[in-house]
Amino acid sequence: MHNLFKNLSSFALVLCLVLIFAVTSLAKIKVGVISSQTSGLAILGQRQINAAILAAEEWNEKGGINETKIRLIIEDSSDKTTTAVTALDRVLGKNVCAILGPIYSFQLFAMFPEVKKEKIPMLSTSGTRKLTQMDNRWYFRTYPHDGITKQACTLYAVEELKSKRPSLMSVTTEYGKSGYEIITNILKAKGIAPVAETWHEKADKDMTGQLMRIKRSDPDIIISQAHPSDTAIVLKQQRDLGIDIPHMASSAASMPSVHKLVGEAMEGVYVETVTLPNFDPDPNIRAWTKKYIEKFKKKPDSFALLYYDTANFLFEAIKAVGPNRTKIRDWLETTRYKGLAGQYRFDQEHNGAFFAIIVQYHIKDGKAVPELKKKYDFTPK
Amino acid sequence: MIQEIVAGFSMGCIYALAGFGFVLVYNAVGAVNFAHGELVMFGGYFGYAFSTHLGMPLWLAFVVTLLAMAILGILFNQVAYLPIRSRPVSTVIIASIGMSILLRNSALAIWGPDPLKLNSFLGDSVIKIGAAVISRHQLLIFAVTAFVFTGQSLFFSRTAIGRKLQATAQDQEAAKLMGIKVTRMINLTFVLAAFLAVIAGFLVAPLWFLDPEVGLAIIVKAFIAIIIGGFGSIPGLVVGGIFLGLTEVLVASHLTSEYKDVISFFILITVLMAMPQGFFGEKIAEKV
Numbered sequence: 001m002h003n004l005f006k007n008l009s010s011f012a013l014v015l016c017l018v019l020i021f022a023v024t025s026l027a028k029i030k031v032g033v034i035s036s037q038t039s040g041l042a043i044l045g046q047r048q049i050n051a052a053i054l055a056a057e058e059w060n061e062k063g064g065i066n067e068t069k070i071r072l073i074i075e076d077s078s079d080k081t082t083t084a085v086t087a088l089d090r091v092l093g094k095n096v097c098a099i100l101g102p103i104y105s106f107q108l109f110a111m112f113p114e115v116k117k118e119k120i121p122m123l124s125t126s127g128t129r130k131l132t133q134m135d136n137r138w139y140f141r142t143y144p145h146d147g148i149t150k151q152a153c154t155l156y157a158v159e160e161l162k163s164k165r166p167s168l169m170s171v172t173t174e175y176g177k178s179g180y181e182i183i184t185n186i187l188k189a190k191g192i193a194p195v196a197e198t199w200h201e202k203a204d205k206d207m208t209g210q211l212m213r214i215k216r217s218d219p220d221i222i223i224s225q226a227h228p229s230d231t232a233i234v235l236k237q238q239r240d241l242g243i244d245i246p247h248m249a250s251s252a253a254s255m256p257s258v259h260k261l262v263g264e265a266m267e268g269v270y271v272e273t274v275t276l277p278n279f280d281p282d283p284n285i286r287a288w289t290k291k292y293i294e295k296f297k298k299k300p301d302s303f304a305l306l307y308y309d310t311a312n313f314l315f316e317a318i319k320a321v322g323p324n325r326t327k328i329r330d331w332l333e334t335t336r337y338k339g340l341a342g343q344y345r346f347d348q349e350h351n352g353a354f355f356a357i358i359v360q361y362h363i364k365d366g367k368a369v370p371e372l373k374k375k376y377d378f379t380p381k
Numbered sequence: 382m383i384q385e386i387v388a389g390f391s392m393g394c395i396y397a398l399a400g401f402g403f404v405l406v407y408n409a410v411g412a413v414n415f416a417h418g419e420l421v422m423f424g425g426y427f428g429y430a431f432s433t434h435l436g437m438p439l440w441l442a443f444v445v446t447l448l449a450m451a452i453l454g455i456l457f458n459q460v461a462y463l464p465i466r467s468r469p470v471s472t473v474i475i476a477s478i479g480m481s482i483l484l485r486n487s488a489l490a491i492w493g494p495d496p497l498k499l500n501s502f503l504g505d506s507v508i509k510i511g512a513a514v515i516s517r518h519q520l521l522i523f524a525v526t527a528f529v530f531t532g533q534s535l536f537f538s539r540t541a542i543g544r545k546l547q548a549t550a551q552d553q554e555a556a557k558l559m560g561i562k563v564t565r566m567i568n569l570t571f572v573l574a575a576f577l578a579v580i581a582g583f584l585v586a587p588l589w590f591l592d593p594e595v596g597l598a599i600i601v602k603a604f605i606a607i608i609i610g611g612f613g614s615i616p617g618l619v620v621g622g623i624f625l626g627l628t629e630v631l632v633a634s635h636l637t638s639e640y641k642d643v644i645s646f647f648i649l650i651t652v653l654m655a656m657p658q659g660f661f662g663e664k665i666a667e668k669v
Contacts, residue, residue: 038486039594042494172639199639203598205589208388209633209641229496229590240507241384242514257495261590263505298495 028071029064029323031056031314032091032099034111039079043228043257044103047304048125049074050296052100055311065319077102081110092118097323098314100124101139103303105131105174112136121329123314125306127251129178132349140332142310142344142352143303144274144378146175150182150225152356152376153248153272157221158190160358160374161246161270167196167219169210169234171226179225179250195219200234202227207237215243225250232261239265246270254359256299259368266361266368274356275302275341279370285340302341306353309339313352347380354379383513385630391519393606393626394526395588397619398581400603401529402574408613409550409570412462413470415477418600419484420457420575424450424582425591426492429499439502446579454575455568463567481596489593499586522584529580530619546570609652610660617661624660625649 033052036045056070064070073094075087084107091099092114098121101108105128115122115138125143132141157163168183170176176199187194196217198210211234214222222245224234231252238247247269252258254273259266277289277300288308292300314328316337321327337344344352355377359370403417427449431442461476503517537543548556549566557563581599589595606625610617628648633641653659 036494038489039494042489043496043592046494198633199641200633201642203594205595205598206388206392206630208385209630209635210638212384212634213638229592232496232590240505240514240516242507242509261496261498263498 028069029318030071030073030094030096031311031318032088032094032096033072033074034077034084034087034091034099035074035102036078036104037074037076041077041079041104043255044301044303045077047296047298047301048100048103048307050292050298051300051304051308052311054292054295055308055315059312059315065315066322070315077104077107079104081107084108085110085114088114092120096120097318097325098122098328100307100311100314102126103143105178108139109134109174112139115139120325121314121317121332123310123332125303125310127179128174129182130174132351137350138329140346140350140352142313143306144353144356145351146179146182148354148376148378149251149272149274149356150179151186151378152358152374153223153250153270154183154186155376156270156272156358156374157223157246157248158187158192161221161248163221164192165195165218165220166192167198167214167217167222168194169198169200169207169214169222169224169226171202171230172199173202173227175227176225183223183225200226200230202230204230205233207234208241210234211237211241211243215241219245221246221248223248226252228252228255228258229261232258235262235269236265248272248358251302253361254370255301259361262368264363267363269361270373271359271361271370272356273302273359274353275305276357276359276370276372277302277305282340288340305341306339309337309341309344312339313337313344343379345379383511385634386627387513387515387519389627389630390623391522391626392629393619393623394522395581395585395599395622396602396606396625397622398522398526398529398577398584399599400607400618400622401533401615402577402581403600403603404607404613404615404618405577406570406574409546410462410466410567411470412466412473413477414462414574415474415600416457416461416481416484416596417574417578418596418598418603419481419488420450420453420578420596421581421585421599422488422591422593422596423453423484424575424579425499425586425595426488426497426582428579428583428586429492429497429591432500433497439500443579443583446583447576450575450579451572454571454573454578457575458568458571462571463564466567481600485593485596488596492591492593494593496590496592497586498590499583501587502583505587518584518587525580525584526619529577530615533615542569546573605649608659609649611658614659614661617659620660624652 035048036042056072060069073091075090077084077087088111101122101124103126105126123140127143127146129146170180196214249271251273253271317328317331321331342355346352357375358373360373361368361370399421406412406414427446428442431437431445432439461480465472501518503521507514507516537547545561553563606622610621628645632644
């Protein structure tokens with residue numbers, strides 16, 4: 001009798017725990033977040049995760065989505081395709097209704113077959129042009145693609161800085177190759193051929209060879225595309241080698257962490273970017289940046305701000321149609337959203353952001369301060 | 382061309398300095414320590430932490446980093462080498478790879494993923510010599526490389542402790558019979574390797590910046606320099622490092638930057654086919 005009572009008690013306890021777990025799980029809207037938390041790629045990934053956490057916490061403080069709290073299922077995609085696909089499997093195993101994906105296109109490409117198979121909406125802030133040309137109706141891009149940002153920087157170099165002899169420095173990743181194609185096509189349409197084209201690996205630590213090749217070709221500007229560390233090395237070595245021509249750098253050069261590395265060599269550098277969360281006069285963006293810094297003790301970058309908008313856009317979709325994957329996709333396809341950074345509206349290919357800015361950095365009191373040079377808006381009419 | 386040669390020499394010296402600790406441990410105890418790149422990285426990170434977070438002058442940060450890394454070197458030996466030194470070579474190699482992953486992820490957890498910059502002892506300024514621009518930091522790299530590689534030769538041939546280390550490296554049993562405390566010598570070897578990692582770290586970090594992946598990047602290049610020069614050969618390491626540095630820069634500047642690494646590795650294979658023992662060493666097949 002005693003044993004029977006003991007067994008029943010144990011069974012009841014386990015049942016209670018299972019029920020509590022089931023109830024707490026069911027009572028939350030689960031959204032996957034896949035981004036790089038480890039490896040060198042975490043420089044962008046961690047800020048994006050922070051932005052998603054911030055957005056979810058704000059919704060939960062107000063009671064969640066339609067009175068149901070949001071639960072983020074966060075997984076690390078590190079710096080490999082295999083890790084990214086495993087992260088996707090884990091997130092899908094938790095029965096999420098949508099996913100905020102990583103920024104790196106090589107990981108997204110690897111995830112696409114499963115995303116399509118599982119019919120799960122995935123949103124991310126990657127710029128690589130080809131991502132939205134792969135007939136994947138479940139992927140949504142909420143960052144201006146390379147066709148937008150590279151168009152802005154090339155047009156600015158040619159039309160505003162009157163470049164006739166541009167030189168190109170590109171990283172050999174998908175991002176660099178895609179951007180190179182777009183820039184050279186725009187230059188070709190303008191009747192201009194680059195006087196030098198160089199390539200480097202993302203992990204390269206010395207660019208003297210590439211920069212000397214460029215110097216010998218006597219260009220009037222360098223248009224570079226690189227990731228944070230290599231951007232810093234390129235900019236610093238250009239200054240060290242006395243190559244005194246304008247430099248139009250890609251968006252990594254707008255990151256505060258890059259400014260610390262480049263130091264005085266940021267003076268005069270032009271950068272194509274999307275937003276400037278640390279310098280924007282908009283009171284809403286200023287308040288958001290302040291909140292972000294207070295919470296995470298780090299300055300946000302433009303990718304983080306757009307990821308925050310992306311998370312909110314997705315939460316609005318869930319609020320409107322519930323945690324149904326197909327309904328979320330359909331709602332996203334047809335709805336405009338006004339975020340902190342700008343307007344989002346998806347075109348046929350699921351590109352949602354079409355704005356870009358060109359800034360020039362100046363050193364003031366030892367800090368790199370951007371000056372807005374031109375705004376571009378390529379939103380389809 | 383002078384500019385490229387200066388840059389190639391500078392990169393080569395960095396590869397040689399980074400590879401020196403690796404060769405030292407290999408020659409002394411026969412262990413292949415693939416975590417040496419991470420020790421170089423930690424040398425730089427400690428220097429950054431002491432100089433930036435604790436506000437120490439760079440020279441003091443350097444001294445304190447030497448002490449911290451000496452402790453890390455002994456710990457490394459006690460955890461990842463001594464307990465398994467009688468096991469097969471592959472076990473020791475796997476332990477060093479494990480330590481490499483542990484140190485890399487520790488760096489990520491402590492300092493985060495953002496690249497950090499350690500200041501140079503000589504600042505960021507440059508000197509113009511004819512058509513070439515040389516940074517003061519590059520001059521420091523040349524001077525330190527010359528000092529370290531000349532100093533090691535004197536240390537191992539002219540000092541009692543250096544000779545004891547050499548004896549331990551040549552035959553541990555015989556050294557023990559001669560009254561040399563072998564375990565202490567092995568500990569000292571790891572401390573010396575850690576000191577070399579600090580020197581390399583302080584020279585690399587102002588140029589390459591510090592991130593959790595920098596150790597892996599540097600040990601790959603240093604390892605190639607070691608193989609080209611001749612596995613275990615100190616003069617070979619210097620020549621191999623400079624050969625690799627020059628090849629990379631000259632190929633990127635005058636041939637192709639897109640296939641720079643492909644051509645550099647092709648040259649490496651060609652060199653090894655012509656000289657399987659590298660420039661100064663024994664046949665690679667006998668070592669691995």
